[in-house]
Amino acid sequence: MTFAGETAAASGKGRAVWHAGLIWTLVRTDFKTRYHGTLGGFVWALLKPMSMFIVLMGVFSFLFAADPTYKLNLIVGLFLWDFFAEGTKSGLTSLQTKGFLLTKARVPPWILVVTSIANALITLVVFTLVIAIFLIATDHPPTVEGLVAYAGYCLSLVAIVVGFALGSSVLFLRYRDLNQVWDMALQAGFFIAPIIYPLRILPERFHFLLYIWPPTPVIEFSRAALVEGVLPTFRGDAYLMLDAACCLVAGIVVFARLSPRAAEYV
DSSP states (O other), rough: OHHHHHHHHHHHHHHHHHHHHHHHHHHHHHHHHTTOSSSEEEEHHHHHHHHHHHHHHHHHTTTTTTOOOHHHHHHHHHHHHHHHHHHHHHHHHHHHHHHHHHHSOOOOOOHHHHHHHHHHHHHHHHHHHHHHHHHHHOOOOOOOHHHHHHHHHHHHHHHOOOOOOHHHHHHHHHHHHHHHHHHHHHHHHHSSSSSSSSSSOGGGGGHHHHHHEEEEHHHHHHHIIIIIIOOOOOHHHHHHHHHHHHHHHHHHHHHHHGGGGGGHOO
C-alpha cells in the first residue's frame, strides 16, 4: 500500500471512529434528556403501550373471547405499532429539532436522523425481552425459529422507519404541515393495521389493501412466528423484505437530494 493509500485508510478509519463516538453521544444525550427529572425514568416508555393494552383488553376481550391468543396478539401488535409511531414522529422532526447542530457544527445530517429513533429502538429491544417472558409465563414459549424470524421482521420495520425518517426529515424543513398530516395518518393507520382486531374477521379480498400499510405485514408475521409458532410463506417474507428495501432506498434518495441544503431551511 502506498503512503497516500495508507493516509486515506487512516483518515477513513478515523472518520468512522468519530462518527461512532458522535452517534453514541447523541443517543446517550437524547436518552438522558427525555427521562431527566422523572421518577419512573425509562419505565414510562413501557407504561404507555401497557396502559393501552389494559384498556383495549378490557373493552375488546369480550368481543374476541373465543380467541385464546387474543391478548398475546394484542400486546405484540401494540408494542410494534408504538415503535413505528414513535420512530417515525421523532424522525420526521429530527433535523428541525437539532437544527442548531447543522448550522454551528459539522455534523453529518444523516446521523441526526438515524439517532433520533434510538429511544424508540431501545424500547423495542426491551419489549422483545418482556414479550418473551410474557409468552413463557402464559405457556406459549416461542420457538427458536420463531425468534429468529421475529428478529428479521423487526429489522425490516427498523429499515422502514429509517427510510421514512430520512425522507420526511428533509421534506419537513420545507413543508411544516407534514407534522400534522402524519399525525392524522397515524391515527387512521392505527385502525388500518390489525392491532385490536384479527385480520381474519375481514373479507380476504380486502387483506391486500391492508398489507400495503407497512406495519401490517410486520405485525401479522411477528404474531404468527411468536404466538402461533407458524412461519409465513417465502412469498410473504419476500414481500416484506421488498417493502422494507423500497422504503429505505426511497428515503435515502430523497435525503441525498435535499439534505445538502437542509441548513438553509432550519
